[in-house]
Amino acid sequence: ASVGKFFWRLTYGSALIGLGYLAYGIYEDRHPVDQHPADPSKKTLVILGSGWGSVSLLKKIDTENYNVVVISPRNFFLFTPLLPACTTGTIEHRSIMEPLRNILRHKTAAVTFYEAECTQIDPVNRVLTLRDNSEIKGDIAETSLPFDYLVIGVGAQNTTFGIPGVQENACFLKEIPDAQKIRTRIMDCIETATFKDQTEEERKRLLHMVVVGGGPTGVEFAGELQDFFEEDLRKWVPEISDDFHVSLVEALPNVLPMFSKQLINYTEKTFKDEKINIHTKTMVKKVTEKTIFAEVTKADGTKEMIEMPYGLLVWATGNAPRSVVRDLMTKIPAQAKARRGLEVNDYLVVNGTEGIWALGDCAATKYAPTAQVATQQGQYLARLFNTMAKTQALEEDIAHLEELGHATASIDDKKAIATEIEAKAKTLRRSKRLMPFQYTHQGSLAYIGSDKAIADLTFGDGNNLTSSGQLTYLFWRSAYVSMCFSTRNKLLVIMDWLKVKMFGRDVSRE
Template sequence: MEPIRHIAGRRGKDIRFYEAECKDIDTAKKELIVEYNSDISDGSAGENITKNIKYDYLVVGVGGTYNTFGTPGVEKYACFLKEMGDASKIRRRIKDTIEKASFDSVSVEERSRLLHMVVVGGGPTGVEFAGELHDLISEDLSRWVPELSKQIKITLIEALPHVLPSFDNKLVDYTESMFKENGIDLLTRTKVKEVKEKTLHVVNANGTESEIPYGTIVWAAGISARQFAHTLRSKVPELQNNTRGLIIDDYLRVKGTQDIWALGDCTVSKNAPLAQVASQQGKWLAKTLSKIAKDNKTADAFSQLDQKFKPFVYSSNGSLAYIGGEKAIAELPLFNKQITAGGPLTSLFWKSYCLWELFSIRSSLSVAMDWVKRAIFGRTISVD
């Protein structure tokens, strides 16, 4: 996680940063209503603060949130994989189930339930998580709880016939064969109908329904719009009729508004919800807004954008995914062709690219040091 104050601080007085939540917007008055809620809930930090902020132009980049697709019980019983806090919750849950399973008084069935870790969603997030989970078990838990680690089972559930639908077929086959080798069970063509406290209710393509006992469930089945996107949508309901997010045009202008841009995961466009897309859109918009400011012709800048500027065009740098066991897969555009690769060397490339893409040298160093520490001492199994 990169503190925004580090980035804002480098720009001096150009940027004013508030760590607050945009609760509402008055598009007629060009005003945002934001609220600061203290993390300290015992009242000792004082009152929460509400503030109105005026804008000439607004850029919305509130991202997305997890999508439960209305499946009963997911919100209550599943762990998600979106925010920093989600990672701590998963770690706490895994530690809890393992410690509980280690008691002799626990029955064989209950132990097998506790040690069953289920991942729902076979996109890059679910696949990478299942791969990392396998590494945690084979590299670390096998040392700390050798007997129990042999009984841990990982299952990945995916509604489509295969995992990683956006990747090349060869890489999909490679990933599925590696999962088989690593003992990760793949339940494809299977939909989760309900999550209960200790079991999952699933249905496969033949319509056969079954109950699967689990100890930990991680839901990585896609994203949906955040509340602020819905709030903004409600101001222009006739033009913003897509519940997945804000409809934008090729210039990232929010349809139905005169002064609002939006980018990244909170938008609906031809581009996928990816960091690559959000980052390129951010750079394009920053350049465009700088030019508008330099020209000093702000009055009609929004409506006349298409006469003066080229539209935003996304250029993919390719796709990478870690699949566990120090192996990764890659699909990279090279000389107008798609090059595909998979294996330990690709994993090294994946690691280097991750470090390169981090926002600051501080973060790159921190992650690199963490990998070195992990290689020498193993992963930490304490929870924060």
């Protein structure tokens, strides 16, 4: 009985600690302490973007050392791993948006934010061109901004490989408006398919949801969409049950090339069980308003062109550099061979420039363009800037002490100053020894639908652990909730999941 009592107390105690932690998180979010004002006399550090890379840099940098200015066309951080869940209403989009103003307001020294797109970077004169692309514009909608240091974290855009018809007819999945558009289109296709006197053929077309690209974006979206159908649509619109189909089209012989063979097989089997059609070795060549044309490589190596009528097309074939990055690449001779993004050295400095760094999806490195890489690069740059500031302060101290040493006539004072200089010089040498950026891969996770996830985890000295299924899904959920930055967003995501379990997803069209 005493063991039972002990466990009760332990559980009760842990719950109290958990609640206390939650309450403190909420209080801290709501009550930021006073900030020191921004100091324009300090070196101006401009950070472009409010995504994974830039925000992780902002979180760790000591803003007292620089005049920090952030520029981004969106005034929030987007938690992209849960974006596929917004396309079906499993998660509401506001639950995965973190207002940038809240993040900045929690810094010790104020940070200036301009909601704008950087359209041009002049690396020689060290000036940026900014444009306000939002709906409401003031008298000034375009201006310039000089910088001393620049960090480029503008991410990437969707690639279409110039395939005809994709840009005009497909939906993409990168930003909040993309997810909203897909959510609306799914319901539009369904309501149109059930319109009076709709022909059988047209109805089948409208209910054919095609995803092109078998990378993690395509797979996660296909899984979410099939869940929506199985758990809600089938119930509320039973007349579409036989005709609603999800197809995943991939040019390579299998989906998810970055995962281990075992997890690829598991995903493909789960999709088959869930009746998601996988078309591998199928490369889309052309898209029209209602049809996809794709080239299939058959087992004997011969090729055949097939036609796939579709209602909704979601295009997820990876990344291409944004126009501001492409433009900068043309201005720097050392970037002549760059294709995937800005080439950087081991310290993330953009090759061919000084005082300009790039991180995340806009930088071409040996790592995959993931949130994990961008976050670690942001943390690395924060350490770099904090160290640079410390180094500069030490150099100024040493110069000042040297002047004092020259000015004094006393031998004892000279000796004391020399000892102090030596101590500071030692610290300076240590802090100047900055290591190059090193990425630690913690593994890959993906949701594949029907309450199942896959995980390729790395731990210790490069040891690997693969896991899949419903327990992995619980792990996936807890990992992503814990990664949401604020207590508010963690709670919103949990509440969305509970809401869907209790009431199902909302099938109204916005």
